[in-house]
Amino acid sequence: MDWQAFALTMELATLVTIVLTVAGLPVAYWITYSRWRWKFLAEAVVALPIVLPPTVLGFYVLLALGPRSPLGRAWQILTGHTLAFTFTALAIGSVLYSLPFAVQPFAASFAAVDARLLAASATLGASRPRTFFRIVMPLSVSGLVTGMALSFAHTLGEFGVVLMVGGNIPGVTRTVSIDIYDKVQALDYAGANATALVLLAICFVVLSLVYATNRKVWTAWPWK
């Protein structure tokens, strides 16, 4: 078992989840409450990674991060090395790839909060931020948990984007899914199976936790 790949994958998934929570909340807030007439275009862009083949997304991310793009050049000037095929590049690609899996549950749960409650909050003198943190957020807990868990689980399992943007550098960009692919290529079916089972188990546990938190009537223990 390649524990280094596991550690790297967990690190990546955790980082992506944190970034998506921090960045996804304002995006979801804007998508929910903006009355901009071209908002649907922004919504379509956010949803793109769901339908786009990961190789397509990965390809363009690679171009954008490469030494010929302004971003890649700026990075090279600032840090002294190229951006492509690094852990940072991998994280950027993963954030874009998992964006809809965070933003859509966030936005859906914001939209499900009764507009009357927001109106009531305003008539009681609360500012928009206060209304958001005291009313919208607490009533959107299930959507927040879902979005965070999906971001995490989706990053665990990604393959195409990783391969395009990160390559396959042990300890830097080799994630579990790449590791499984390598083992299969090397006809190490037993090794691939062991790794795949662990990944399967982790994803199952994460999703179970999501559905458990989202149960409408929550007793202390499911078997009670």
Add this chain to the structure above:
Amino acid sequence: MQTPAKIKDSEPDEPAPKTGSSDPRSRLSIQLRKRFAEFGLQTDFSAPLGITILFGPSGAGKTTLLECIAGLTAPDEGRIAIGQKILFDSSAGINLATQLRRVGYVFQDLALFPHLSAEQNVQYGLASLAADVRRQKCEAILESFRIAHLRARTPREISGGERQRVALARALVTDPCLLLLDEPLSGLDAVTKSKIIDDLREWNGAHGIPVLYVTHSREEVSALGERVVVLEAGHIIAQGTPHEVMTAPRQETVAQLAGFENIFDATVIATHEDRGTMTCRLANSEVEVETPLVRAVPGTQLGVGIRAGDVLLATIEPQGLSARNLIPGRLLSLSQRDVVVVAKVDCGVEVEVHLTLAARDSLALSPGKKIWLVLKTHSCHLMA
């Protein structure tokens, strides 16, 4: 249709509320226009301290009017002010944000925060105060609305009447300069309702702010109102004390709201200036009734409203009556509604008459029976 100028003229005579300060500076004044797909809202009125009932059929624009006042929706043009404080003024480009208006609003569905306890709901609007002041104010209002024992429960865990009290307390504890109540007592039984109304009256007596109270319940109008404004299709069609508005309806909407089961189109046939009466023929019939005199000439079209409970019913032709209208007819149908018997009578026009159960039994009424309707002149209410 009354003109806005007329409405304004009648205001200075308005009696001040019995208790509380009658500071004219905190009077609510509204002139606004807002267009919709179906109709336009166009109102111009002002509300003094005390409870003003906003009355009208659903879809008349009552809730929209409240939302404009609270800043939840913006009028197309106009001006809304509480005393000197301008909430909205299209000509000056002022549109104060809802959270800065200090307008208490109790929504029709209450909009209590489901994840907060009753106490947290009540304290929600007091965030700017020091913790001990906040607790003290919250405590006082919980006591005065008799919900202190519910403080730790969430809205889901308390009854409908208790929820209504929490919603009222939450809005009132912030010391608003205006209170908007959108059918806050709908769906409550009469006893709970009248208890809450008593608490509200008491609170208002002590604080004295303008209160706009939306309802379409007649009981609430007479229990609460010092003043009624009737809204129909976005326009004010009548205003005054509940007694004035309800007993002398000139508009058909008011008439229906005030409980006229029978409304007929009629034509004036003759006026009797010396006797203060006139004779009207009901539309599409030979039925003539004597009604009070209004400024009209023969040929004038108007409406006549008659309460079903004001009509007497006789099975043999009565004699020696002071009532001026005796109309023969035939009983069409009888049906029972709660403890009231509803009789439909055909006498050229169809008239609804309400009887007691005992009257029905002692008269041995049955459909097809020949009967006479007896109607006093002043039971015929004329409408424009």
